Every structure is written in C-alpha cells, then in structure tokens.
Amino acid sequence: MKLQYLLEMDKPQTHFYGVTMSIDDFSEDNMLLIMPAWAPGSYEIYDFARFVRNLRAYSGSDQLDVQKKDKSTWKVNTKDIHSIKITYEVYANELSVHTSHVDSTHAFLNGTSVFLYVEGYKDQSLELVIKPFGNWKVSTGLEKLSDNRYRAVTYDILADCPLEIGEHRSLFFTVDGKEHEIVLYGRGNEDEEKLSSDVRKIVEQYAKIFGHLPYKRYVFIYHLVSEEDQSGGLEHLNSTTIDIDRFTFSPFDKYKHFLSVTSHEFFHLWNVKRIRPIELGPFNYKEENYTTMLWIAEGFTNFYGYHVLMRAGLVDQKEYFRYLAENMRYHDFLPGSRNTSASESSFDAWIKLYRPTPNNINSYISYYLKGELLGFVLDSMIIDATHGAKSLDDMYRSLMEKYNKDGKGYTEKDIITTLKDVTGRDFSEFFAKYVREPGKLEFQDYLKPFGYSLRKGYRKLDVFDRHIELTLGV
16 A cells, blocks of 8 residues: 655644545555544543544545544545545644644644544555645654655654644754754744753763664754743654743753753653553554553653753752752652552553542652652662662663564563663562552662762741751761
C-alpha cells in the first residue's frame, strides 16, 4: 500500500485544517479509519474525533459509502477498489502541547489530533505534503525530502513529530555535529543569545551522560504564551513542545523553571522514548494504556530535569538541595503520600492526575513528585553501594543498552535486575516497601552521602506553614 497525506490551511482564521489521504494499492474489501483518542505522553482521553467534520471517501469521481462505527472509527466500503482518496477537516483551536491550533498568526499541529490512520497499516511508510498559508515556513523533526515534503517510516513517527508552521523565529546551535533548532512562537522578555547558550549546556550535559545523542537533528518548539494560558511540555522522539509564560525568562526564580522543563523534556529522549515501560508501546491510540511505571518514566525524568541543571552549572549545589528539600517538605505534608503508592499513582494517572477532584490532596500523590524523590533516593543508594563509583546514570546506560536495541519495554522486575547488575545489591525489598506500598521515606538517610541533613520544625508566619531547613555539613 502507498500512502500520502496532504495538509492544507488556506483559511487559518477559521481554525480548520484540511487533510487529504491518498491511498494506492489497497487490497481489502473494507477500510477502517481511526482518529486517536489521546496523545502519548499525556495520559488523558481527549477523543480527537470530535473535531473531525465532512469526512468523505472517493474512488476517482465516485463517492464511496462511509459509515461511522464508533466514536473514533469510520468504515469505508472498498470492495474491488484499490485507489482511494479520503478528505476531511479538523477543527484546531486549542493551543496546548497535546492538541493542535491554527489561526491567522501560525499553525501548530500534533499528529494524533489531526491525522487519521488506516487500521492494520500503522507500520506503513508514508509521505506528508504541506501547503503552508502564505509565506509561512515549517519547523519539524520529520525527515525532509524537499520543500514542504516529508517522510515518516510509520504512523507512530508521523504522530510523534509535531509541526510549527508560521513566521516564527528559529535559533540554531550544534552539539556533537548535530543541528538543534529552537523555535520561538510569540515574544516575551527572552534573551535569545542566553536562551540558546543555556539550552545548549543542557544538551551537552546529557550527551556526556550517555556518550551520544540518539538523533540526526532535534527541534525545541517553544510557545511563548500569556500567563493565563495553558503551560506544559510534551516529549517526542527528536523534538519537544513547551508552552511557557512569555515573561518567564526573568527573574531567575522564574527562568530556572523554564530550564528545568526543557531539561525534563530533553531527558525523555532516553527515558520513555527509547527506554520505556513495556505497556507504552506499540501504542493503542483508541483507549487508555495502563502502566504502574510512570513514577520512573515521568518521576525519574523530573529528578534529572533539575539535577542536570546543577551538573551543567545553571544552578549551584545549594540551590539544587533547597529545591530538593522543598519537594521533600511538600511530599511529607500531603496526606495523599501516606495513602497512595508510586505504582498506584502511576496506574491511576488517567482518572486522578489528569482528572483531579477536591479529595486528591487526601488520597492521591503525583507520580512526578513521588518518582522524583524515589529517583534521588535510588541515586543515593547506588552511590553508597558502589562507594561513589556508580550512580543512577549507570542504570540508565545499562537500560539503554538492553532495551533500546530490540525496542522492547521494561518491567518492574527488569529494573530490579538492572539495579542488581549495577550495584550487586538486591532492591526487591525496597520496591515492595516504597514502590508498591506508600511506605514513609526517611530522606535524612539518603542525604548523608552528600554531606547534608534535614532539620524539621515550625516557624511563626502570618499563616501556618511547615518548614524544613537544609543545613550543610551537619
């Protein structure tokens, strides 16, 4: 089968994309077309099919019979027909990292919210032809064939390469001979030279950790939006999209959050995109994909997100441990930390983290927070067990060697085995007590190898606030 998508946006002010799928050499009596219900990396059902209208199927000038089978599936009668054109429109008026948006200023596209796929043919190679509005340019991680013409070896790759189309600014730098593009949509109080320099430092630090960069080219897409708009980041195979307050670049207390989000999303290149829980691939785009391992997939990514800023010299050691202590304080303060384990938090992401209730604070804790602290604890334990010879970096390098080559995901048992390979110690009891159960972590024990201790207490404020003060060398 041959497959080509044509993407058009001739009236961007209407917030509609036009999509044409050209399919040749099809040999089945019926074709099922499916619009994903969610965007990998964002564990929430969006039902993107609700934005589709005027779906039609043609063989030459003849219109084919199309029936809606369920909320996200269309059935096309293709008996004795081998060349088919599918046309449809998609409404895109939500600017976030997991949706799509088009208006008179730009077009941003997330593949799962715009492109249908043919059931049974997700592994089919394809081409994407883009007709930008006016003189708009295209920035994306997709393999470029010629101007506005791209290729993806599977639907998963197409879905995993967002596109920014418009009059955005592009900054470029090179690390290890590989080009990196920083895309800036919108304007704020950014310093382009400093921004490019600091992002480069983050990339260089991760290159040191893993010894290489696993892509040919990488794209950072930054949407500089107003404070009231949605913010966040979403990882992709060779790019990321980050929506951030346009005035986040100073003072430094705000800027370091921007840097940590960038670092977090970049670490996902390894953690999730190439080293993943076994349940997160191949994706089932029609419904929830459950896993108990998001505390590693997202939580450990949060740990590295800020930890690498210290290693790159973008924050000092004192600032890093202050940040860590605040997270420890917040964790201990939340009643949910005593009621929900890291595994349970991960599994319930679809119904709790992304659909919070007023009771969440009492009964739930984010796998981001829990996992980040467990990442610090395991890093400390590895350092202690190997007398400083190894760290969590070594676990990830080992996982990369084991699970990236064959594309298989890992299980909890695989993580325990890898930790034993790295340290010579059995971590089964630790996982039973602190991962599968909401066991109380004594952070004091894990700060000692770094020369820090926690002093807990209360101080009188205008409002009551629990306070943990970090002291050096105690």
